[in-house]
Structures are given as structure tokens and as C-alpha cells.
């Protein structure tokens with residue numbers, strides 16, 4: 622019965638072919654370091670799911686942000702778990718992205734014909750850092766406030782356009798409700814939308830070109 | 841592959857992958873459901889006795905309006921809500937406390953002394969002095985609060 626439904630659906634969707642291309646493709650003999658990309662993707666999906674869940678209660682306004690986060694952590698069933706996964710997943714995301722990048726560098730996997738995979742990866746890495754920076758402000762506690770004060774000040778040091786960058790980041794001269802709201806918007810809309818597109822291209826290229834083999838001595 | 845059901849390395853790996861995947865899915869999925877529906881299932885905060893005012897203020901045979909403030913916590917916000925209650929007594933000993941919220945769709949009813957009835961402006965619901973249905977689309981009599989009198993003060997049970 623299940624196979625019949627499966628066949629019926631496959632006749633219309635053709636998903637078996639897609640499945641084979643994505644998951645049953647031939648890969649060279651590689652080692653565990655080649656799982657770092659998948660690990661990053663896994664944590665990324667965790668961030669997406671828990672992030673969506675957090676928006677159910679979180680309110681990005683100065684008089685409610687902190688209290689709503691406290692409410693999530695202490696009152697909502699499993700709220701501590703969801704927030705904890707998002708919090709620790711954020712750090713894991715940075716660590717795994719960097720390790721993944723180092724593997725690609727040391728194995729020379731960014732070379733022809735994989736330059737575009739590399740470039741989309743690098744931009745994704747920058748976006749991941751953007752996630753970390755904007756997400757850090759959202760709990761709106763002392764640490765968040767001062768970290769963002771310092772972070773935006775660092776951007777201000779940029780020659781010539783620095784003060785402009787600071788104003789654009791903060792949405793004004795000071796760190797205010799406007800800052801919190803725009804950090805939230807960037808964190809939950811701009812960055813995810815951009816990252817989704819980049820990762821789709823990145824994965825398409827991985828499947829299309831195939832992954833690189835471990836380089837041999839003398840290569 | 842395919843026909844033979846025996847467990848070889850390939851089948852085992854694929855089975856293990858699916859099993860671990862399902863485990864992780866459940867591990868996140870079940871807490872996620874609890875997380876979403878949690879506040880909806882929370883029982884109303886414990887009821888407590890709320891002081892309305894002096895029992896002597898109630899006119900005999902006429903529903904008298906009492907207003908009082910209570911603090912309610914919804915989520916992470918503490919609100920000051922006003923509770924409005926009509927108190928009726930015929931003999932100064934037995935009191936009845938009625939909610940001023942229409943049982944139809946929740947408008948505020950008011951006592952019209954001329955007709956001696958409660959009137960709801962939203963869809964012309966009418967209740968009698970004891971909160972019983974007179975006319976209109978109202979489905980049930982006015983809700984009542986549990987009431988007690990202590991040292992000449994009226995208290996209702998609410999939250």
C-alpha cells in the first residue's frame with residue numbers, strides 16, 4: 622500500500638530521482654572533516670526552527686524585550702530548552718562555519734571548478750557573523766546593550782564613512798528602541814532571506830560539481 | 841539490494857540514519873508543541889477574595905454598581921484591570937453579586953432604573969433585576985460571583 626502511494630506520488634513529483642541525485646550521489650573516499658559542512662547545515666536548521674519558535678513570545682521593544690525573554694526562559698514549558706538551543710547553537714554555528722572553512726582552505730577545495738561554492742560560502746560566513754551580532758542585542762540585558770554599544774563604536778572607526786555606518790546601524794546617534802527594532806528585523810528577515818538563497822546556491826553547486834577528494838601528495 | 845530483506849551494511853546505515861533523525865525530530869518536536877500550547881493550557885491564576893466596599897452602600901432592592909481595581913498578570917505584562925460588579929440585596933442580609941458583562945458577546949450591560957432592568961446596548965439584550973433573561977439574543981442569565989460579607993465589607997471571589 623505504502624509503495625503504491627509512493628509510486629503514485631513519484632509519478633507526479635519525480636522525487637525519487639531528486640532524492641537519488643542529492644543523497645545517493647557518488648562521493649570520493651573522504652574523511653570525517655568532510656562532515657563539517659553538513660554539521661553547519663544541521664545547526665543552521667536548528668537555529669531556524671528554534672528562532673521561529675522564539676518569535677512566538679519575544680517582543681522587540683525596550684520595555685518588553687527583557688521581560689519577554691525572562692518569560693520564555695522561566696514560564697513557558699520547554700522555553701529554557703528552545704532558548705538554550707538557539708543560544709548555544711549560535712556559538713556552535715560560528716565554530717562549525719570556521720572549521721568548515723578551514724577544511725576547505727587546507728584541502729584546496731576552493732579551487733577550480735569550485736570558486737563559486739567558495740564565494741557563496743564566504744558570504745554566508747559573513748552573514749552568520751551578522752546573525753551573531755544582531756542576535757546578541759535582542760535579550761536587551763546589560764551585556765547585550767553594552768556589547769552593541771561597543772560593536773557599533775568599532776564600526777565607527779572605519780575611515781571616512783565610519784560615523785555614517787554607526788548612524789545607520791543604530792538608526793540614529795544613540796542606541797535606542799529604533800536600534801533594537803532594526804536589529805530584530807535584520808536578524809529575522811534580512812539575514813535569513815539572504816542566507817537561504819546563498820545556501821541553496823551553495824548546496825546546488827555541491828551536488829552539481831560533487832565534493833573534492835582529499836588531495837594527494839604531490840598534487 | 842531491494843528484494844533481499846537481510847540486513848547488510850548499507851541497509852543498517854540507512855536505517856540508523858532515519859532512526860537518529862526521527863529521534864532528533866521528536867526531541868525537538870515534542871518540546872516545541874509544549875512550548876507553543878503551554879500558555880494556552882495554563883490554568884487561570886488562583887482566585888482570591890476581592891474587596892468591593894461597604895455592604896451598607898447597597899440600596900435595598902436596587903442593583904448597585906461597585907468598581908474595584910485588581911492586578912492581573914498576562915504573560916510578562918502586569919495590568920491593572922477594573923472589575924465592575926452589580927450587587928443586589930432585598931433584605932440587607934443576603935447579597936448577590938452579578939457580573940456586568942453581557943452573556944451574549946461580552947458588552948457591558950447597565951442598570952436602567954426606569955424600567956427596572958439591565959440593558960445591553962449592543963444587541964438589545966435585556967435582563968431582569970436578578971440577572972435572569974428577559975429578551976434579546978442572550979443565551980444565559982448574568983454570571984454571578986461568589987460573595988461573602990465580613991465586618992460589613994463585601995468580598996467577591998475572582999481573579
Ligand code: FES
Nearest residue numbers: 942944945960965
Ligand atoms: S452583547 Fe449584549 S446583547 Fe449582544
